[in-house]
Amino acid sequence: DAKTTQxxxxxxxxxxxxxxxxxxxxxxxxxxxxxxxxxxxxxxxxVIHGLTSNVNNRMAxxxxxEDRKSSTLILHRATLRDxxxxxxxxxxxxxxxxLTFGGGTRLMVKP
Amino acid sequence: KAGVTxxxxxxxxxxxxxxTLSCSPISGHRSVSWYQQTPGQGLQxxxxxxxxxxxxxxxxxxxxxxxxxxxxxxxxNVSTLELGDSALYLCASSTRTGNNYGYTFGSGTRLTVV
Numbered sequence: 001d002a003k004t005t006q007x008x009x010x011x012x013x014x015x016x017x018x019x020x021x022x023x024x025x026x027x028x029x030x031x032x033x034x035x036x037x038x039x040x041x042x043x044x045x046x047v048i049h050g051l052t053s054n055v056n057n058r059m060a061x062x063x064x065x066e067d068r069k070s071s072t073l074i075l076h077r078a079t080l081r082d083x084x085x086x087x088x089x090x091x092x093x094x095x096x097x098x099l100t101f102g103g104g105t106r107l108m109v110k111p
Numbered sequence: 112k113a114g115v116t117x118x119x120x121x122x123x124x125x126x127x128x129x130x131t132l133s134c135s136p137i138s139g140h141r142s143v144s145w146y147q148q149t150p151g152q153g154l155q156x157x158x159x160x161x162x163x164x165x166x167x168x169x170x171x172x173x174x175x176x177x178x179x180x181x182x183x184x185x186x187x188n189v190s191t192l193e194l195g196d197s198a199l200y201l202c203a204s205s206t207r208t209g210n211n212y213g214y215t216f217g218s219g220t221r222l223t224v225v
Binding site: 030031032034042043044045046049051087091092093095098099100101102103 | 115144146153154155156159167169201203209210211213214215216217218219
């Protein structure tokens with residue numbers, strides 16, 4: 001299985017940008033990089049996904065390294081509501097909709 | 112539009128019993144996946160259904176099974192419940208199957224086996 005490595009936890013101040021790193025050195029050419037987050041007592045929530053190019057949506061930006069061995073999820077202005085566990089996942093082409101979740105990064109946002 | 116609906120929200124069962132959990136995907140979504148979440152193992156993939164066919168299966172014993180109906184609603188069944196089956200069971204839906212789609216999760220069914 002393609003694997004990702006994330007820091008266990010990170011801390012941020014409210015209203016400041018947050019950069020959440022993810023390493024995926026064994027990524028293959030057809031693997032998509034997905035990010036989900038899970039707030040307490042809720043199911044995971046889709047954040048963003050991409051293949052090669054950087055991606056932006058209303059929630060966040062995804063910056064993908066040129067060699068695709070790492071990526072960074074960028075929250076432009078952290079709010080208290082962004083405190084959650086963030087999961088970086090490689091979705092393999094032959095795995096249908098199967099997502100292999102790792103431990104994720106617990107983001108704490110200080111007021 | 113309505114999100115992914117899972118019923119029931121909470122369930123308490125006794126060891127040896129069986130249980131059926133239900134998932135109604137977002138309207139128009141044809142793929143439904145199931146996950147188990149426990150404090151020790153985290154989120155683990157159970158299986159995926161698309162157009163009433165199982166497309167993928169995780170590494171779980173045969174006591175865990177599922178099905179999908181023609182309206183895309185899905186059920187999962189766990190027979191001969193064990194204490195270790197206590198977990199949050201999550202359902203996720205997407206428009207199609209494949210790795211280029213974002214998935215919407217429900218809030219889950221919390222199963223406690225006593």
